[in-house]
Amino acid sequence: MVPKQNLKRYSANKEILRRALTPSPNLEDVSDLWPTVKNSFEERLPFKRSCLNNKTRNPVFVENLPAEYILTTDARLRSRFPQEQYLFWFREPYATLVLVTCEDLDEFKTILKPRLKLIVQNDEREWFIVFVSRAHPNNDQATKMAKKVYAKLEVDFSSKKRERCCKFDIYAPEANFWEDLEARIMESVRNTLDRRIQFYEDEIRKLSEQRFMPIWNFCNFFILKESLAFMFEMAHLHEDALREYDELELCYLETVNMGGKRREFGGLDHGDDQAALLIPGNKSLTQIVQDDSFREFEFRQYLFACQSKLLFKLNRPFEVASRGYSFVISFSKVLALHESILPFCMREVWVITACLALVNATNSQYKEGTATPEIEREFYRLQGDLYSLCRVKFLRLAYLIGYGTEIERSPVNSASLSMLPWPKPAVWPLVPDEAASEMILQENPRVKHFGIQRKPLPLEPTALIREANRRRASLSAGNTSEMFDGKLGFADGHGVVLDGEIAAVCFKRGNFDLAAKSYEKVCALYAGEGWQDLLAEVLPNLAECQKILNDQAGYLTSIVRLLSLDKGLFSVKERQAFQSEVVSLAHSEMKHPVPLDVSSLITFSGNPGPPLELCDGDPGTLSVTVWSGFPDEITLDSLTLTLMATYNADEGGKLRSSSATVLKPGRNTITFPLPPQKPGSYVLGVLTGHIGHLTFRSHSFSKAGPADSDDFMSYEKTTRPVLKVSKPRPLVDLSAAISSALLINEAQWIGIIAQPINYSLKGAVMHIDTGPGLKIEESHSIEMETYINAAQISTDMANSGDARKDGNKNFEQLSLLDGKIEFPDWASNVTSILWIPIRAIDDKLARGSSSGAPQKQSIVDGMRTVALKLEFGISNNQIYDQTIALHFTNPFHVSTRVADQCNDGTLLLQVTLHSQVKATLTVNDAWLDLQDGFVHAGQDDGRPVSGFFPLVISPTSRAGLLFRVCLGNGTALDENKAQPESILNISYRIAGDRTIGAHPPVAAKSNEIEGTSQDLIFRSALILQRPVLDPCLAVGFLPLPSDGLRVGQLVTMKWRVERLKDIEESRVPQTNDDVLYEVNANSKNWMIAGRKRGHVSLSTKQGSRIFISILCMPLNAGYVHPPHLGLPDIDEANISCSPAGPHLVCVLPPALSSSFCIPA
16 A cells, blocks of 8 residues: 555645656756856756657657756755655756866865765766856966866766766857757756656556556556656657556556455545546545545546646647547446436536537637648537537436426437437436426327328437447447447437437428438438437428429438338338339439439348359359338339459449349349359349339348348348359360370271360260371261270270170260261260271381481371360350370381391391380281392292291380392393382281270271271381491590599590591592591580581591590599590491490599698
C-alpha cells in the first residue's frame, strides 16, 4: 500500500512544478555573480530551438522551449525529503550551471579548484562551468590573468570527449557565447532527460510484470507512469506524454476489477452529475483514492481530462471530439450498470453536460482552414452527433420525469428512444412524485396510401426491445463488429432525428418534395437497423409523396420495398394491391424507364450440391433456384442471368431464358442454356429481366442450402461457385501402340491407342491423314478393340490363339469413309486401340556396307508421320490434334568383308545379315547377282557356299552367308547393261507381333486364306572393291619427351608418314602428291594450339616420308588417349599404323607453386 501522505506529497510537488512546466537548470553561484549576470542570462530565454530525444530515442526539435534558472538556495529544491529522491525525480533540475570567477592563480589552486571538485563530484549530475571575466578591456594585466585562470580551468575540468567550460566576458562577450551556452545547457538537459526516462521505464516495467499478482499496487504504478508523462509534458514532448496516459488508461481498465475486490464506483458527491471530463483538477487524487487504486467514476474522467489537455496543446480538437464522443458512449454504459445506486436520472444529466462541454471546448479550440476538408467535415459531423445525443438524452429525461405527453408522437422520436436500453432497470432509485408512470393515450388510426390502416407506435416500441437488449449484451461481451456497428448506428440514428421530424411536418403541410427527401434518409436508417415496424409506418408516406411528385422510379422502388417487408406487417389484400400497382405501371407507357432493383424481393442461388463441372469449350445447362416475394404469380417476359468469374469480376457471361417465365410465390427452378465459358470458377452475378416495359435487376443471393419452406428467402451473398470450368487439360490421349520399327514397303498394322482422360468419347470421329511416303491399305478394314497392355495381349493370344475371341474385350471392324472413322459407343469410356493397315513406300534400294567402314544409317530416312484429328465431346466441339511418328525399316542390314583369299585367287566373301526388327526372321533362300569385274567361283547360280536353309534369325541378332567369287577381267559388251553394283537377294518370312513392331504383312481380303502365306523378297545393293592386302602408307607416332607430360605445359606431338608403295586405288590422281591430314583429340583432355587439318606434300615415289607436328597442351592428369592423326582421303586398309591400336599416355599433375604453400 502507498500511504496517503505520499500521494498527497506527490500531488503537491506536481502542482508546484505544473505552474512552470519547464526542464529548469540548477544554478550554483560560487562567486556571487548571479545578480550581475541575471538580466543578461534571462533575457535570452526561452531557448529558441532545442533538440531532445523522445521515448524511442529519436530526436525531436522543440521551438521556444521555456526554462528557468533556479538557484541552489531556492526553497523549491530544499523542500524535498531524501527518501523521495527517486520517487519524485521528475522535479529535480536537469542541469547544474556553475558560475565562477577568479583573478589569481594561487586563489584558483587553493580555494576555487577544491570547491569546484566538491560540487561536480556527483557523476549522475549534468554540469558545466561558466567562467565570468570582470577584467576591463583597457586593463591588459587583468585580462591576461583572466585568460590564464580560464586556461587552467579548462585543463582541470574539460576533456577531449566533452567541453565543460565556457567564458563570459561582462564587458565584451564573444559573438557565439550565447549559442554555445544554449547548446551546453540543452546537451545537459537531453542527457538528464534520457537517463531519467530510462530509470522510469525500468521501474514501470518491473511493476507491469507484477500487475496480475496479489502484491500489485496501482497507485505506485500511477505515480511512476504519470511522473514520466509529466516529464514529457515539461519537455514539450506532448506526443509521448499522451501515449503514457493512453497506456495508463488501458492498464487501469485491465486491473480495476481484478481479484474480485468490490470497490466504490463513486459519483455520489454533490455536483458529480456535472461532467468533469475536461477539468483535470476537479478533485484531488487524495479524494478519489481507495485502498491501492482509485474510484472509477472520478479517475476515468481525470485521465480523459489529461489526454484532452495534451491534445489541445497539439492543436487537435478534432481528436478530442472523436475521443470524447466514444468516451461518452462507453461511460454512459458503465453508468447504466450502476444506475440502481446512482441518483435519479444522473446518467442522462451527465451525458447532457458532457456533450455540451465537449462541443463548447472543441469549438473554441478549432480554427477553420487548418485541417483538410475531410477532417473538417468529420469534425462538424461529430459536433452534430454530440448535439443529437444530447437531444435524445433530453427526450429520455423528459419522458422519465413525466413530460412524455409533451413529446411529439413521431416515429423518429420513438426510434430515437428505442436506441436506448429498454426496458427499465429492475431496481430504480427514488423517482420524484410528479414523474409519469403510464404511457400516453393512443391516437385514432389514420388511413394511409393503398388503404393501409396503421396504429401509432408507442414511445417504447415493444417490437424493438429484443433487438435493443441483444445489442446491449453483444456490446457488453466485447463483440468488436457489433461495437463498431453500434457506434455507427448510434451516430447515424441521432443524425437523422431532425430529418424525420421535418418530413412529418412537411408531409402534413403538403410540401411533398422536401418531405420525400427527408423520408428517404429516415427509411435508409430504419432499413439499415432492421426496424421493419418503423419502415412499415414511414414507407407508405414516402410512396405517397413520390406518386404525387410523379417520381415513377422512386415510387416503384418504394412499392418493392413494401413487398419486401415481413408478410405479417400487411394483409394479403394490401400486398396484392402492391403487386397490381407494379404490373400496371410496368405495362403502361413510362416516360423515363429505369432499371428497378428488386434485390430484396427476388433472390436466387444455385442448386444444392456440388457445382456444375464442365471442361473447357463444353456447353451445358445450368439450373438456378429463384425465390419470389410477390404474393401472386407474375410473368417475366425475359430473364437473363450473369455469371461472374471468381478470378476476375470483369470476366463472365450472360445466360438467357429462351421463353417467358412465370414465377410462383416462393421457390422456383429456372433452367438456362449454358454456352461454353472460359476456364475458372463462376458465381452468380446479377439477375435481370423485363416485366412489360419495366427492366428489373436483382443483386441478392439466397443461401446455398435453402430451408425446406418454399417461402424461405435469404439476402446473404455466397461465394460458393455454381459452375467450374476446368482449365485446358488433356481430355484424351492418342499414342502409337508399337515400340519398334515396322517393315518398309510392306502392308503393316499400326496401332493407335485412344485413351479418354475422365471424359466421354461418345460419338467421337477421328480424321486420319497420312504423310508423304505413306498410304492406307483401303482393301482391308480397320479393326478396333479394347486395349490391354502388351503382356496381357500376348497371354490371351497364347491361350486362345486369337485375341478377338476373348469375351472380356470388345472388338469391331470399322470402315474408313472420306478419311474418317466413327467410334462405337462401347469405346466412349474405355481405352481402345485402332489397328489401321498402312504401307510405307520407299523406292530406293537398300545398300550394304563394308565391315571396314560400316555405313551409319540415319533414323530419319525411315520416319513417316500420320496426322490424327479427333472430334469429340458434346456436339463434337472438342478437337484433339496429334501427329504420330512411325519408324519403318528394312528387315536386314547387310555388311560384307573378304574373309580370305585362296591360292587360286578365289575370294571368300562373308555377308553378314543384321536383323533390324523385333521379330523372328526365317531366311529360306539367298542368291547374289555380281557386278561387273566379279564372277562366281564353282557354281554359277549365285547361291552361298553353305546351304543351311531355312536360316532362323532372332530379333536384333545377326547371321552370316559365305560366297565364293573371283576377279573377272572382262566387262559387259553393252555399256548400258553394265551392272555397277552387286545385288543380294533374300527370300524370307517374318513372325512378329503387331503390338510390338514388325509382323507379317496385312493380307488383302481376297487373299485371306487361313494357313497360307507367301515369302517376302529383300534386295540390297553391295559395292565390291578389289581387295587390298598390303598397305601403301605407314603412319608412326614418335616418342614423347623423356621428362614426360604435365598439365598446362605445351608439348609437340609428332607423326612420321612414309610411302611403302604406290597406291593402286586412290581417290586422288597419281600426279597429285598432296595428302590431306586431320588431327582428332578429346577436347576435355587436350587443347590443340596448332592447325588441326591441312594438306602436306608427299612424293609418289616409294620410300618418301614426311613429318607432321602439332603443338598441344594437356588439360587433365592421368592416363589419357593422345591426339590421333588420320588421313581422311585414304582408305584405312591402305594404312599401317604404329602403334596399331589406340594407346594411352601418362600426364602428370601441374608442378606445385610456392605461392600456394602454407608453412606447417
